[in-house]
Amino acid sequence: MTSEGNDRNEAGEANGAGEANEAGEANEAGEANGSPGGQSDGHATGDGRSNPEETGQPGPEWRANIPEGFGDPGVADVVPTSNFVAEPEDSDAAGQVRLTRAQVQAQARGGRSDDDSPADVDDGWEDRTVFRHHPWRVVALVFVVLGLGFVVGGTLWVNHEANPSGPKGAQVVVTVPRGSGTSQFAGVLASKGVIGSSLAYRIWSNVHAAPAIYAGAYAFNKNDSFSDIDRVLGAGPNVFAINVPAGFTVGEVAERVGQYPGFDATTFATLATSGTVHSPWQPVGVTSLEGLLGTGTYQLVPGETETELLTDMIDRFDQQANAMDLTAGAAAIGLTPYQAITMASIVEKEGFIQKNMGQVARVILNRLAKNMPLQMDSTVLYSEGRDGGRVTTADEAVKSPYNTYLNAGLTPTPICFPSAAALKATLSPTPGSWLYFVVVESDGTEAFATTYAEQQANEAVAAQRGLS
DSSP states (O other): OOHHHHHHHHHTOOOTTOOOOTTOOOOTTOOOOSSGGGOOTTTBOTTSOBOHHHHOSOOGGGGGGSOTTTTOTTOTTSOOGGGOOOOTTOBOTTSOBOOOHHHHHHHHTTOOOSOOOHHHHHHHHHTTOHHHHOHHHHHHHHHHHHHHHHHHHHHHHHHHHHSOSSOOOOEEEEEEOTTOOHHHHHHHHHHTTSOSOHHHHHHHHHHHTOOOOOSEEEEEETTOOHHHHHHHHHHOOOBEEEEEOTTOOHHHHHHHHTTSTTOOHHHHHHHHHSSSSOOTTOOTTOOOOTTOSOOEEEEEOTTOOHHHHHHHHHHHHHHHHHHTTHHHHHHHTTOOHHHHHHHHHHHHHHHOSHHHHHHHHHHHHHHHHTTOOOOOHHHHHHHTTOSSSOOOHHHHTOOOTTOTTTSOSSOSSOSSOOOHHHHHHHHSOOOOOOOEEEEOSTTOOEEEESSHHHHHHHHHHHHHTTOO
16 A cells, blocks of 8 residues: 555545545445455554544544535535535435534534434533533622612612702701711711712712811702702801891991802991881881891891891891780880880990999889989980990080980980880889989999989999099
């Protein structure tokens, strides 16, 4: 046999020209190439077939299941492997089932061949999947999927909390103590109903770098978005407390109101003196709200107007007056409610401290009863637009309806906002016959006299103490 025949026989190749295959079988033309029996040089077995252990090729038994002529382009009924379409249920005209490449390989490995369905072939490969050999990867994949679901779900939840649906709710004032952090602030917002979840706000703040939180009061709305909250925080406190002390006038309150953002002193003063905003205690013809605004502390919130603030102050005074039964109390001392308020404003300025007020009220009533001028310095100072200071003889001569040195009776309007103590003292004055008083102690204590001689003696004491 030629070397060419040996090479071909060792490789076990069959050609279309009739060369012998490795098993010594005749080709389609019936001609063997090489020595009888088609044996290779010294490597053929006794029955004329190659030894699979020496050649490294599979034994002949796997060929038994391969249709004759498989892979031969000359056989029309058998599809070559290069053109094969894996349709295991297809069969040729002779009823021969066409095998897929995977089925052939499975049979070569000794796999199942009794059922050539694709499912069985896939089962053969399933044993070799990475997940069966490495079950921990399945666990890892589950955790990854769960983690991704948690992140996505958490993100959607935070975004929903950060941008709530629906309109804004009522305004809420939140006070932030000094030294408060995001966690404490978020808890306060949640407790006030501004946000739905303090946890969501803390998470959102960490991602979006929330601004610094300064101590103070802030106005928010229920159902505010997180971005709106941060915008308010970034601008600093926007709710301010304004105190209206007893003894203040409309002009002084207007000046103080004008110091806060969003408010104008001139607008406030005009509204308070023009009759635009009215008090139930104002008599016909009186346009000023002097003396008719409640004292104490008020909150100025964003968007609030001067009219709204004045209305709040009027309402507070109404509550005080009604609580004291002002109408009945004024009638008991022979005054109208408005006159009683005017008298209380003078008691506020002249009494200084609460322990003097009942006696000062009695002095005023006694003088009114005797038709004597009140001769109260506070009324002269009001006519001059001053709050305190010495009243000279020239001041006493200033022509003004508020100058009680020149005019009998009460002033046309109150001269300040009286305190609750001054109102109470006016309606319930201390019994006595006093007509005069003067400050004789540095703490504001006053001495009262019935006669002018007693008054002069008290004035001398005050002078000695440097109080006159």
